[in-house]
Amino acid sequence: MPLPASGPRTGLLIAxxxxxxLSLHVFVPALPAAATELAATPAVIQLTITMYLxxxxxxxxxxxxxxxRFGRRPMxxxxxxxxxxxAAGAALAPRVDGLIAARVVQALGACGGLVIGRAMVRDRSDGADATQSLARLTLAMSLAPALAPxxxxxxxxxxxxxxxxxxxxxxGAVLLVVVLALLPETNTARGVGQGVRSMFAGYxxxxRRRTFIAYTIGGASCTVSSYAFFTASPFLIVDVLHRPAVEIGFYYLLVALGFSIGSILAHRVAQRMDTRAAALAGCGISLAASLTLLLVDVTGHLNPASLVAPVVVFAIGGGLAAPNAVLGVMSADTRAVGSASSLYGCLQMSFGALCTLVVGLWHTATALPTAVVLCVSTALGLLALLLLLPRSPAAT
Structure with missing residues (x-):
């Protein structure tokens, strides 16, 4: 049974x-400056984002x-x-290869919060309550990175x-101290099963569950695929559109506002739409927006407004789809909520890394690579939800 909502302190769990x-997005505007100091090409410096993912x-x-196996708190x-x-290693890195390696270590620590935060939310609630809690978490995850750039x-x-x-x-050091003092354990079933030895069998x-596959593809397609935009946009905005670097943060704030609007929609429709329908609606919105961006680029009408506006709408779809996808994923096997959160996160971020790699290697003075990545991703997500999920939300 889920724990009552008074479990972990909500603000700390969100942080x-x-x-x-947040640590991914805060470094994005500094990519050109770091590339200059470390004598790295755009493709190489973008590896600090790809390898972080x-x-x-x-x-x-x-x-x-x-x-x-051992509990949420110690992990x-x-x-x-x-x-x-x-993070300390990245601050002191003398060369770009050292910076990339330190970013990987930083990411290996950062991902713990993503997995365990989702699992703690699921420990505490289920059904529509879980959707609303995950929507609040998604809202926070879109607002905080909005300020980060x-x-x-x-x-x-x-x-x-x-x-x-x-x-x-x-x-991170401040959070470590506060978590040590204030964050309680939420996993009342820890120690059940064989732990890590059964990890890959559980995965x-x-x-093999259609529900898990469909929601994983659907969730990733209109959320982390946006990392293609975040990775390419500093060079598009500064080098192609000739806008000052200080504007980048403002544009990212607009995109994050889109995610926030979508998260609010997810919270409000949780009692009226089933998980599948809400995820489909989110993917549909994101696909329409990505097709608009593609049309803008191929017709030669690219400017800051026509670049950012479709991505904002894309983000609205992602904000609507994301909490429903997470709930669908972690409801696939209620005996292994943490494992489901882990595998979902791994596949999601791997997909995001692939998207950033594509736009990094396919480096042009246009938004075409970004638009194509977004279009293909969201089309795959929509197909997965339509073909792999039955209409009944209870069926698996």
Missing amino acids: VTVLGT VGLGFGQLFYGPLSD ILAALVLFVAG AVGAAVSVWLGWRAIFFLTAGA GRLL
């Missing part, structure tokens, strides 16, 4: 959860089963220690890009 994506995805495979403490170490741009301009990592290391069972 720990958003740390991973790889670490963010790979690490999630382990946190869920370990938290199912989140270990994750924060790793995060602080990686603006902060990152300002810090990079005034204090240098390395100061970004000193700040994130300090934030195999999840991968």
Whole structure:
């Protein structure tokens, strides 16, 4: 049975959860400055984003089963220690390869909050209550990274890009102390099963469930695929559209506002739409927006407004789909909520890393790579939800 909603302190749980994506976005505006100082090409410096996503995805495979076995609290403490170490290493990295390696370590710590935060929410609630709780979490995860690029741009301009990592290391250290003092355990069934030894068998069972596959593809298609935009946009905005770097944070704030609107919609429709219908609606909105961006680019009408506006609408669809996808994923096997959260996170972030890699390698002076990635992703998500899920939300 889920725990009552008075379990972990909500604000602290949100802070720990958003740390991973906040640390991803805060560095994006500083990519050109870091590339200049470290004598790295755009493709190479973008690996600090791609490899962060790889670490963010790979690490999630382990946190869920370990938290199912040993509890949520000890694993989140270990994750924060790793995060602080990686952020400090990135701040002191003398070369780009050292920066990339430190970002991987930072990501391996940051992903703990993503997995365990979702699992703690699911520990406490289910059904429509879980959807609403996950929608609030998604809202926070979109608002916090919205501020991150603006902060990152300002810090990079005034204090240098390395100061970004000193700040994130300090934030992680503060959270470590507060979690140690205030965050209680929510997993009342810890110790059940064989733990890590049965991890891959459990993942195999999840991968055989149509519900898990459909919601994983549907959720990733209109959420982390947006990382293609975040990775390419600093160069599009500064080098192609010739706008000052300080504007990047403002544009990201608009995109995050879109995610927030979608999350609010998800919260409000939770009692009136089933999980499948809401996820389908979100994917449909995102697909229409990505097709609009593609049309804008191929007709030669690209400017800051026509670049950002479709991505904002894309984000609205993602904000609506995301909490419903997470609920669908973690309802696939209620005996392994942490493992489901882990595998979902791994596959989601791996997909995000693939999207950033594509736009990094397919580097043009247009928005075409970004638009194509968004279109293909959302089309796949919509097809997965339509073909793999039966109409009855209870069927698997």
